[in-house]
Amino acid sequence: MSAPPATDGGTQVGYHHSEGLPEVLQEAGCSLLVSTYQAGQLVAVGVAEGRLSLSFRGFDRAMGIAVGDDQLVVGGKDQVWSLRDHSELAGALTPDGRHDRCWLPRATTVTGPIQCHEVVWGSAPGQPGQPGEPDLWLVNTLFSCLAGLDPRYSFVPRWRPPFITRLAAEDRCHLNGLAMRDGAPAFVTVMARSDEPRGWRQARNDSGAVLEVPSGEVVTSGLAMPHSPRWHDGTLYVLNSGLGVLERVDLASAQRDAVAAVPGYARGLAFHGDLAFVGLSKIRETAIFGGAPIAAYHDQLVCGVGVIELSTGNTVATLRFDNAVEEIFDVQVVPGARCPTFGNVEGGDGEVWLLPG
Template sequence: MADAGDDDNTKVDLEFPKPAEMKKGRVRLHPSDGFRGWLTKNRISLAFNTYHIGKLFMIGVNDAGQFVFSDANFPRSMGLSLHNGTLWMASHKQIWRFENFLDKGQMSQGNDAVFAPIAATTTGFINVHDVRVSDSGVYFIASQFNCIARLHERWSFEPLWKPPFISEFAYGDRCHLNCLALEDGAPKYVTCFADTDEVEGWRALPKDQSDGLLIDVQSNDVLCDNLHMPHSPQLHNGKLYVANSGLGEFGEVDRDTGAYRPICFIPGFTRGIAFWKNYALVGASRPRQNGVYEGNDGTPLNERLQDMGVAPECSISVINLDSGAIEHQIVLEGAASEIYDVCVLPAIRKPRVLDLGSDALDTMFRPSKLYI
């Protein structure tokens, strides 16, 4: 955990041991002017994560107006979802449940929330991406099985739906089904990279081709078919938003016509969307040196950045939905180059998150009730 200085644009340097296969690194946070004040005014904090260094982060502001930062180690940390105060997160082979050990008004070492990993369901490596939770279950995308699944009380997972162009339920990522939106507590929209039915078929497509789909799960209709590597469909106030990741855009899709409208450009691979009132918080990642969206010539995002003379960034942008303007931003440099998901923590200002290696778990307990 680390605190920033008094100025909003003060750097926050965080040094931590990475997973065993990686060298020691440092994450540097560069908040824009007003970002800290925006968090304080709205009485919220943020959780966000990155799977390439296996980190779940939380950031808030303390009573002295300083940033409070906490991090935890979970391999391949991906989809995040907060439901009824419980935080859910996908990792390499498990889906984790975190509970806040503190009641409203309680404090622990300067924190007003401490999220502890209480339970995990082992799914195996099915490449879980988004996790979305409602009263009817814990839903997630199993990319290696090209399906929406639900957490099962006994087995690895419960398959629920696959795209109509996927011919069989079998292991092997065919279309890169990745992200999920719920409506009224049930799966409603998903995104995938292409309508391919061959294992790894989506990887063989030209990287400048916009074959990404947004599908209505309940009708099986393709609502939009001209997106580029889309992620993070989300509903907010009846409107459907999406990250058009391969073009570095955050945009809206008309739910009646399927027409896509870009709202703003962010100089990075956009992915991870959360909302607070009339704001969207959108994550962006720097292109990889190799992989799906590497920063080589010929990729649309890289060409766009070169044409604009802008360097790619890893960031979280606070976007005003009325104007489409980026009002606040925090940029991550150093060891953190990608963001997968973003989650708002309402009414929490100074959060802390623990992992299984946290010494605090040796002496921190939350019994279900007072024993008499």
């Protein structure tokens, strides 16, 4: 059974998944959030009655996702959206009893054109022995810096790589990813250590690097368009996106070893126990990233999410979009959530209608 036909210009999207994906999510006790900036959608992926369930919500150029205890933040075009958890409403939504979480938009902050990429929750400094309040960090790609929000300004710069000599709306190094460690920024990814306007575009297939925060020192280099640095279980991971590889970084030697290769431009990474959830994108030949090494296999690339077992490097489950959705930006895990929704049109059995907005 599919979702009912759209009456206002919606787009029918087909998807399929490996047979074991619902079981993997059920056993892990989590659901997923996936942003599809090209299609302008935030997707909740859960399980209901043993079957995969997808819920969509439109956000113009949906990018980074930050999951908090009772709220969800989504970076979009020229603004950052805040959604509140209304789990008390979830069970009453049609079909009754399917959902256990429901996020609804409640506020937006206008940043202007900063090319916001990842958004990440950290902890503001607290009293000795007491945790700090939640603190939101933005990866401000256009201005090559990490930033915070303030009601009086578009953004407040907090840190930039030491080779960036001044704040300028010039996307000098394509700063795109942020890893937190103990509630504080610890690592970022850049396409190149360039201080020239859009200088990262000159040689991007081996110029990428992971930098330490706050020192700005290089942790590892020679990557092809890296994204999504993550600190998990005492280890630093990064997506070597242009090669389509999830890599583990040795902080002492700066060497990297491949955990797994994936059939897509790898962007968006989340962990839950021994599982890594990796976003996969197709590459359009006319796009800026069309020159990536993995573009040589463009006819074999897929869009969706791959689930990788860290201990073996095996892909244990997949979700793939068949049409309309071609590029994933972020993937986040929602622990303890079985089947989330945004309170709007959704679908199952491999088909759903995307409605504008």
